[in-house]
Amino acid sequence: MDEHAIKILFSKVLQQTASEEEKRKLALYLRDHDIANTAEELLPFEEWEAAMGGPLPKALRTGIPARILPVRKFYRKSLWYAAAVAVLLVTGLLMLRVYRLDKAGRMLYTTSRTTGKQIRLPDGSTVYLNADSRVQFSEDAHERSVVLHGEAFFDIVQQASKPFVVKSGNVQTTVLGTSFNIKAYPDENSISVAVKTGKVSVSARYPVLKKDSTIFLEAGQQAVYGNRDHLFALSPVDTAAICGWQENRFVFEDACLGDICKTLGRQYGVQFQLKDPALSRCIYSTTFNQLTLAEALEKLTLLGDLQFELQGKTVIVKGEPCHPL
Structure with missing residues (x-):
């Protein structure tokens, strides 16, 4: 991107008018120039989030611009550019870093060990991410895909030509448009999928027979997959309790x-x-x-x-x- 294009993106982010794709482009640019990563090394992302809604800590207001700007000589070429980077880091990075980008360019959303958050994916779907959880989102012409570690409640926007797939451990859940909860923490012995509205298909590899086992769940049903026996257990579930952890x-x-x-x-x-x-x-x-x-x-x-x-x-x-x- 040339300097003019970056100026426009900076401006949109700061004015909160940037689209998800524009924020993704700027996040990718910052990642490639080490700006966002250096900021996070100075203060963890949780501290940036904690500053929302209140006065910024002194380290954010003064220390970070002074330490970030000399990172690349490129930024010394333009006083406007240096000022824009400082302003972005102090006031705009909080909004921009709702997600990060992994090495493959996928959007990575994370939560702290004790606090969850609500996120909106580029396709319009809403994800309520529980504490100590993360999701990686990617999309192509054929599929919307999420990798989940932890627990999340999904409210998926229907796209008939582009199914939404959630991969959690050995379990894969496929939907077109519905709401459901998946709990898949790595340190637990099972993975559960509970449907609040709509219908989903849930698949898992059965290593003994070396083939996939697939079941279908409707609203009010839950499947618990054992990570040890590789079997599904089906049971009814109170739809009101499926996402109770949010409250x-x-x-x-x-x-x-x-x-x-x-x-x-x-x-x-x-x-x-x-x-x-x-x-x-x-x-x-x-x-x-x-x-x-x-x-x-x-x-x-x-x-x-x-x-x-x-x-x-x-x-x-x-x-x-x-x-x-």
Whole structure:
């Protein structure tokens, strides 16, 4: 891009009139010139986000322009260019960096360990990304594709000629237009797909037979894929509870304590430490409705012989191991 084209993109981003494709072009340009990456090394992206809606920290207002501008001699050639880069970094990068670009040029959206976010994809689809999650989005003439690590609720815009495919671990979910939730954290033993509206097909590789297994889910249905046995388990699901995590509501049905602790740990930004690993296999059914951490721990103590002790950001779990069926 020549200098005039970059000026126009800078202006549109700062005035919040840039399209997704224009923001993507500028993000790609900044990445290729090390500007965006250098900014993130100086302050993590979470600190840029935290500055939204309030006064910018002094390091953002003064330190970053002084340290960024000398990165490339190219920027010294034009006083306007230097000023534009400084202004973009201080006021525009917050908006621009809603997503990043990976090495393949795919859009990469991420969340922090404790905070989720709502994002809008270039095709108009909406994704509600849970904490400690990320999605990579790409699109070509035949398909819209997302790679998910973590948990997300998708509200997909229908395009009959271009299906929307979500790849999460060994599971692939294909839709045309619907809303559904996928939970696929790498440290958990299963991947779940729950449909709120519409219909999806869910496929996974069955290594024993060396072929794919495909099932179809409609609204109010859920499939849980075991990463160990490579089998699907189907069950009905309350559509109101599918995306309850967006409002700090969680429904656990026959869930092991280990998975409950992982979910609550992400929600409240704490680490659960089970004194006896056998406790993780205990099975419980419970609901948390907009509870504080202290209230959630108190409710857990009512489920069985469990004690919880909060030490800083760590929750120590004690109790007698149970013997789930």
